[in-house]
Amino acid sequence: xxxxxxxxILIPLITGVILIFFSKNIxxxxxxxxxxxxxxxxxxxxxxxxxxxxxxxxxxVSSWEAPFGITLxxxxxxxxxxxxxxxxxxxxxxxxxxxxxxxxERFYYYPCFNFLIVGVNGAFTTGDIFNLxxxxxxxxxxxxxxxxxxxxxxxxxxxxxYLLVNIIASAxxxxxxxxxxxxxxxxxxxxxxxxxxxxxxxxxxxxxxxLFLVVFGLKGAVFPLYFWLPGSYYAPPIxxxxxxGALLTKVGVYxxxxxxxxxxxxxxxxxxxxxxxxxxxxxxxGLIGALAFSDIKKIIIYNIIIAVGVIVFGIxxxxxxxxxxxxxxxxxxxxIKATLFLLVGIIISITGTSNLKEISGLIKKYPxxxxxxxxxxxxxxxxxxxxxxxxxxxxxxxxFEAENYLGAAxxxxxxxxxxxxxxxxxxxxxxxxxxxxxxxxxxxxKTLMIAPIILIIISILYGVGAxxxxxxxxxxxxxxxxxxxxxxxxxxx
Amino acid sequence: xxxxxxxxxxxxxxxxxxxxLSKSLLRIIVGTGLLSHGVHMLLLTMGGLKKGxxxxxxxxxxxxxDPIPQALILTAxxxxxxxxxxxxxxxxxxxxxxxxxxxxxxxGMDGND
Numbered sequence: 001x002x003x004x005x006x007x008x009i010l011i012p013l014i015t016g017v018i019l020i021f022f023s024k025n026i027x028x029x030x031x032x033x034x035x036x037x038x039x040x041x042x043x044x045x046x047x048x049x050x051x052x053x054x055x056x057x058x059x060x061v062s063s064w065e066a067p068f069g070i071t072l073x074x075x076x077x078x079x080x081x082x083x084x085x086x087x088x089x090x091x092x093x094x095x096x097x098x099x100x101x102x103x104x105e106r107f108y109y110y111p112c113f114n115f116l117i118v119g120v121n122g123a124f125t126t127g128d129i130f131n132l133x134x135x136x137x138x139x140x141x142x143x144x145x146x147x148x149x150x151x152x153x154x155x156x157x158x159x160x161x162y163l164l165v166n167i168i169a170s171a172x173x174x175x176x177x178x179x180x181x182x183x184x185x186x187x188x189x190x191x192x193x194x195x196x197x198x199x200x201x202x203x204x205x206x207x208x209x210x211l212f213l214v215v216f217g218l219k220g221a222v223f224p225l226y227f228w229l230p231g232s233y234y235a236p237p238i239x240x241x242x243x244x245g246a247l248l249t250k251v252g253v254y255x256x257x258x259x260x261x262x263x264x265x266x267x268x269x270x271x272x273x274x275x276x277x278x279x280x281x282x283x284x285x286g287l288i289g290a291l292a293f294s295d296i297k298k299i300i301i302y303n304i305i306i307a308v309g310v311i312v313f314g315i316x317x318x319x320x321x322x323x324x325x326x327x328x329x330x331x332x333x334x335x336i337k338a339t340l341f342l343l344v345g346i347i348i349s350i351t352g353t354s355n356l357k358e359i360s361g362l363i364k365k366y367p368x369x370x371x372x373x374x375x376x377x378x379x380x381x382x383x384x385x386x387x388x389x390x391x392x393x394x395x396x397x398x399x400f401e402a403e404n405y406l407g408a409a410x411x412x413x414x415x416x417x418x419x420x421x422x423x424x425x426x427x428x429x430x431x432x433x434x435x436x437x438x439x440x441x442x443x444x445x446k447t448l449m450i451a452p453i454i455l456i457i458i459s460i461l462y463g464v465g466a467x468x469x470x471x472x473x474x475x476x477x478x479x480x481x482x483x484x485x486x487x488x489x490x491x492x493x
Numbered sequence: 494x495x496x497x498x499x500x501x502x503x504x505x506x507x508x509x510x511x512x513x514l515s516k517s518l519l520r521i522i523v524g525t526g527l528l529s530h531g532v533h534m535l536l537l538t539m540g541g542l543k544k545g546x547x548x549x550x551x552x553x554x555x556x557x558x559d560p561i562p563q564a565l566i567l568t569a570x571x572x573x574x575x576x577x578x579x580x581x582x583x584x585x586x587x588x589x590x591x592x593x594x595x596x597x598x599x600x601g602m603d604g605n606d
Contacts, residue, residue: 130565130568133569141576144583145579151590153590153591156590156591157591157599159583160583160584160587161599163576163579163580163583164513164525167528167576168525168528170576171525171529171531171532174532174533174535174536174565175532175535175536178532178536178540178565179539181540181561181562
């Protein structure tokens with residue numbers, strides 16, 4: 001069972017390769033990818049259980065021992081994120097069966113989907129900084145294909161910008177890795193951390209930390225580097241958008257979390273101040289965007305930026321409470337963003353438009369849709385029994401403990417404005433006089449609803465059953481608070 | 494040797510930045526190509542440009558070269574290869590579909606936001 005942690009990467013990889021051979025047989029593609037994604041969820045659950053009992057799992061690829069070869073490390077944080085990724089992938093896949101359209105399915109939608117999951121799971125699992133870059137590229141390459149698949153005008157136009165931004169970010173990533181290698185002479189993250197603590201965090205290491213912040217901030221859409229996100233995420237079809245919104249930016253946030261708690265935790269005065277300022281600005285600017293637009297897709301897209309800000313604020317505070325809160329909120333946000341995007345997708349496919357001014361009175365005909373949306377809106381804003389609340393509470397508590405009152409207050413206030421931005425959709429779209437829309441009878445609302453309902457149930461259980469989930473989350477946060485656990489597990493000393 | 498390399502890298506980055514800021518899509522792609530070349534050379538230089546034998550045990554050489562930067566560059570080159578190829582195809586398709594390669598005209602302001 002030593003290779004167990006490799007399975008969440010291998011299963012989608014093999015599935016993707018197999019699916020290429022079935023590119024013209026859509027039914028076979030659906031079955032194969034559906035079954036493999038369910039297997040992936042099961043494997044991830046088993047992995048989480050294994051780590052709960054046996055501690056951090058590591059795998060030295062080809063038996064090259066830890067600092068010399070590539071190491072894959074699965075601690076609780078990465079295993080939980082892999083599990084969430086698998087769940088989101090499974091449900092999004094379920095949604096795409098009925099909505100993505102045969103044209104796209106025939107042109108390698110499912111293989112690309114699986115390769116994207118390979119990249120995301122790999123980025124969560126790897127313990128080697130250059131390998132992180134490689135998995136980023138796997139993920140990005142698949143995302144380039146997914147964002148342009150279908151070839152409509154807006155997709156072509158926006159994907160050029162997406163591609164260009166990511167090429168520059170990747171180049172910067174390699175530059176930063178080069179600098180880091182020249183300073184510490186190793187690529188294994190645990191070993192880097194050890195070396196840095198031996199020599200102390202000098203000025204050059206702080207510069208490298210800042211460069212990493214730029215790189216991961218570009219991928220994770222932290223202020224001021226989120227400029228590309230609203231345009232690029234607007235273009236692709238809804239399942240792809242859900243996948244991107246739930247997973248891709250979160251990989252950037254995870255990388256910030258990992259590097260700042262594992263590598264650059266010695267001299268946090270400067271770095272954490274910058275992180276906190278950027279986080280607060282991300283929240284504010286995200287809120288401005290979310291409140292300003294009357295386009296439902298745009299509102300949800302700007303909510304991604306707010307969530308990234310909240311999580312990064314939790315990381316910047318660096319108390320045990322706030323880190324636990326960040327982990328909690330990160331997982332919550334992956335689930336709830338996928339739900340919201342899928343629900344918005346159903347609204348758009350019913351009404352044929354994403355402009356709020358042309359939608360009204362949906363609750364009469366689609367009460368189920370309306371109430372699911374209402375629940376997910378409450379969860380996003382962080383109303384008590386639901387999952388957004390606990391994460392935010394812990395982050396705010398950590399913020400007050402660390403005496404960053406302004407930041408904590410803004411995180412707290414942001415909940416209200418998030419609620420306002422989402423309720424705008426609810427009030428305008430679901431209330432009012434019912435209208436009839438062209439072609440709404442053709443939309444298979446009932447089958448489309450399955451995926452968001454599964455997600456919202458998981459999200460509610462995650463919030464209500466926080467008592468049961470908490471040991472897992474705190475085990476994940478423990479590694480962040482005490483990086484020695486991670487280092488010892490990898491280097492086996 | 495390192496000094497010369499640094500200048501070369503700097504010139505490559507300058508040219509890449511200049512090209513990427515231009516309006517034409519093809520110039521931007523050439524710019525990204527130059528950028529990745531600069532990055533690869535930087536990676537090699539930061540690993541240390543040493544003279545030594547191949548890093549094989551049992552060769553009894555006095556000094557060995559560090560193989561890791563070369564392995565990293567190999568990976569990075571392959572990735573930039575793929576991305577550049579994809580970008581070229583994308584640019585061609587976008588030119589066919591949108592009828593322009595001018596970035597000024599590719600702004601997303603016509604009625605969708």
